[in-house]
Amino acid sequence: MAKIVIVSGNPVKHSRLNGLTEHAAGKLQESGYRVAWIHVSDLPAEDLIHAKFDSPSILEANAQIEQADAVILASPVYKASFSGVLKAYLDLLPQQSLHQKLILPLFIGGSIAHLLAVEYSLKPIVSVLGARNQLAGVYAVDSWVTREEQGGFALSEELLARLDDSIRQLTEELRWLSVRREWERNLNSDSVHSAI
Numbered sequence: 001m002a003k004i005v006i007v008s009g010n011p012v013k014h015s016r017l018n019g020l021t022e023h024a025a026g027k028l029q030e031s032g033y034r035v036a037w038i039h040v041s042d043l044p045a046e047d048l049i050h051a052k053f054d055s056p057s058i059l060e061a062n063a064q065i066e067q068a069d070a071v072i073l074a075s076p077v078y079k080a081s082f083s084g085v086l087k088a089y090l091d092l093l094p095q096q097s098l099h100q101k102l103i104l105p106l107f108i109g110g111s112i113a114h115l116l117a118v119e120y121s122l123k124p125i126v127s128v129l130g131a132r133n134q135l136a137g138v139y140a141v142d143s144w145v146t147r148e149e150q151g152g153f154a155l156s157e158e159l160l161a162r163l164d165d166s167i168r169q170l171t172e173e174l175r176w177l178s179v180r181r182e183w184e185r186n187l188n189s190d191s192v193h194s195a196i
Contacts, residue, residue, distance in 0.1 A: 001032050001033055001034060002033055002034070002069040002070065002174045002177070002178065003033070003034045003035075003067055003068050003069055003070075004033050004034070004035050004036070004068060004069065004070045004071070004072060004174075005035075005036045005037070005038060005064050005065055005067075005068040005070075005071050005072070006021050006024070006025060006035060006036070006037050006038070006071075006072040006074060007038045007040065007065075007071060007072065007073050007074065007086070007089065008021055008037065008038070008039050008040060008041075008074045008075075009040050009073070009074060009075035009076075009082060009083040009085050009086020009087075009089065010040075010041065010074065010075065010076060010083065010085070011041050011076075011083055011085045012041075012076075013041070015076060015108075016108055016140075016142055016145035016147070016153060017074055017075070017076055017106070017108045019145040019152075019153030019154075019155055020074065020106045020108060020138065020140060020145070020155070020159075020163060021072070021074045022152075022153070023155060023160070023163055024072060024104075024106065024163060024166075024167055025037075028167065028170075028171070031171055033171070033174070036064050036068070038061045038064060038065075038089075040085045040086055040088070040089045041085055043057050043058065043061060043089065044057050047092075048085070048088040048089060048092070049088065051091060051092060053092055058089075058092050061089070062092070062093060062094065062097065065093060065097055065098070065101075066097065068101060069101065069102065069174060069177060070101060070102035070103070070104065070170060070173075070174060071098065071101050071102070071103055071104070072103075072104045072106055073103060073104070073105050073106070073122065073126070074105075074106040074107070075105075075106075075107055075108075075122075076107070076109065077107050077108065077109035077110075077114040077117045077139075080114050080117055080120075080121070081117055081120075081121035082107065082117065082121055082122055087125070090126075090129065093129055095128075095129070095130070096129065096130035097129055097130065098126055098129040098130045098131035099129075099130030099131070099132070100130075100132075100177075101130075101131060101133075102133050102135065102170060102173050103126050103131045103133065103134040103135065104134075104135045104166060104170050105118045105122055105134070105135075105137035105138075106137060106138050106140075106163075106166075107122075107137070107138070107139045107140070108139070108140045108141070108142060108145070109139065109140075109141065109142070110142055111141060112139075112141055114139070115139050117139070118137055118139060133173065135166065135169055135173065136166065136169075138159070138162050138163050138166050140155075140159050140162075140163075144156040144158065144159040145159065
């Protein structure tokens with residue numbers, strides 16, 4: 001089964017963004033997908049700030065990205081862009097590291113005014129890293145996610161519907177990706193046999 005890595009560029013441990021990422025992870029795991037996490041704020045700050053490409057922590061995180069079929073990039077929106085924490089990590093990914101990976105952005109901000117942050121700030125970066133299949137993703141407003149007294153988060157009905165639709169699109173694309181890779185393996189195998 002395909003592997004999905006959730007990269008959380010959230011500098012705050014208990015942010016409402018967790019409501020989105022935890023819901024997405026739960027839905028994917030229910031469908032049988034393997035989900036791994038990279039919490040960028042848990043990576044050594046010195047490695048991020050000083051761009052230590054050879055840091056064991058960075059290399060381990062990058063290996064997870066390399067093994068992934070899909071990457072969910074999650075971030076709060078500050079000043080009309082994704083977090084600097086996420087940008088610091090994306091700067092340490094090798095060139096073309098997102099090639100042939102499905103990308104699903106999950107963003108949250110204070111108002112709908114920053115809705116286009118995904119298009120204008122994230123899309124160019126992931127494109128430079130080789131991504132060619134970025135799904136529409138979800139932009140949520142803080143007020144659509146409420147903290148529950150017993151812990152966890154409650155998502156508005158509209159947000160749940162949009163998030164579930166994005167996860168459904170991701171799983172459909174993962175199925176097509178699996179079919180395509182199998183077809184390419186068979187094609188390469190047939191080419192080898194034809195050459196013999």
